Every structure is written in structure tokens, then in C-alpha cells.
Amino acid sequence: MKYQVMRIEEDLDFGCEERGADEPVMAVVVLKDENGTESRIRQEDQMLYDWNIEEGDTVILNENGELRKVLSGDWTQNCNSKNVDTTKFVNMMQAVKAGKQIDWICPFCSGTVERLEQEGGKTVIGCTSCDMRIQIEN
Structure with missing residues (x-):
């Protein structure tokens, strides 16, 4: 399910004690x-910064x-902006489609x-x- 971030607030509830150093x-x-x-x-505050998650x-x-964060826009453009090797990407899709277990990040x-x-x-x-999904014909 998708959600919209309405607000991000500092978590001040530490119970009876202060937040531990670790x-x-x-x-x-x-x-x-x-x-x-x-x-x-x-959520961990640093994770929100790392993933650039903001209100809205x-x-x-x-x-x-x-x-x-939900990815938007054209997948090909997103892959190209990430310097993805398109030929390797297609070969990996075919391997996964065939049921092979591969190390794909x-x-x-x-x-x-x-x-x-x-x-x-x-x-x-x-x-x-994340929400990366690719649907291909068999």
C-alpha cells in the first residue's frame, strides 16, 4: 500500500529515561x-535523510x-541515470523469469x-x- 507523508516529528518519548547513547x-x-x-x-531519523524522505x-x-520513497517517472530513464548496463539488466530479467536464483541487487x-x-x-x-516492478510477457 502507498502512503503520503503528512508530517515528520521529532520523537521525544523516551519513557522514564533519556535516549541511550547507542x-x-x-x-x-x-x-x-x-x-x-x-x-x-x-523510523530512524537518519534513514529518512538517507532516503530523502520528506513531508508530502x-x-x-x-x-x-x-x-x-515510491519511485516515479520512466524506468528506463531511471536506470540510465543510475548507469545500469541495459544488456546485463535484460539478461538478468530473462534469468529470473526462467526461475534461476541469481544475485541481483x-x-x-x-x-x-x-x-x-x-x-x-x-x-x-x-x-x-522498494516498489520497483517490471511486468514482462512470458
């Missing part, structure tokens, strides 16, 4: 889902409960790329950490 600085992120329902989640952005939660978020589903004459290949 604990990361946290932020409270207020999200609104596609149905208009608001929720609040805690559209995000998803990956399998680890971490926010990732997402060029956008460094997550794992794998075959997500294969049915009805189509194969969906995507990243397990």
Missing part, C-alpha cells in the same frame, strides 16, 4: 493511506517496516530483485525492498 535518533512519521486513514510510525512524499513500507535501493509472480502469461519481477 540508540538511534528516531522520528515519528504521520502517514495517510490510500483510504485517507492516518497512522503514526517510528509518497512512500511504501518494505518487508522490514522501513519507509521507502536493485539499482535504486540495493534490495534484492527476484521473481514475484508468474501467471496468466506474464511474469512480475521486482525488488523486495
Whole structure:
């Protein structure tokens, strides 16, 4: 599910004690889902900076409960801007489509790329950490 970041607030709730020296600085992120329902989640503040997540952005939660910015625009243009070897990329897609297990790292978020589903004459290949999805004909 996609969410819109409504607000990012400093997390000041440390319970009875101060934040430990080895604990990361946290932020409270207020999200609104596609149905208009608001929720609040805690995220590492530095991770929000690392992923350039700001108020107003559209995000998803990956399998680890971490926010990732929804990618937008043309995938080919995004890949070209990341200096992706297109021939190698196509060969890797064909290998994954054929069911081979390969070590494929997402060029956008460094997550794992794998075959997500294969049915009805189509194969969906995507990243397990961000919203990168590619649908190809079988």
C-alpha cells in the first residue's frame, strides 16, 4: 500500500529515561493511506535523510517496516541515470523469469530483485525492498 507523508516529528518519548547513547535518533512519521486513514510510525531519523524522505512524499513500507520513497517517472530513464548496463539488466530479467536464483541487487535501493509472480502469461519481477516492478510477457 502507498502512503503520503503528512508530517515528520521529532520523537521525544523516551519513557522514564533519556535516549541511550547507542540508540538511534528516531522520528515519528504521520502517514495517510490510500483510504485517507492516518497512522503514526517510528523510523530512524537518519534513514529518512538517507532516503530523502520528506513531508508530502509518497512512500511504501518494505518487508522490514522501513519507509521507502515510491519511485516515479520512466524506468528506463531511471536506470540510465543510475548507469545500469541495459544488456546485463535484460539478461538478468530473462534469468529470473526462467526461475534461476541469481544475485541481483536493485539499482535504486540495493534490495534484492527476484521473481514475484508468474501467471496468466506474464511474469512480475521486482525488488523486495522498494516498489520497483517490471511486468514482462512470458
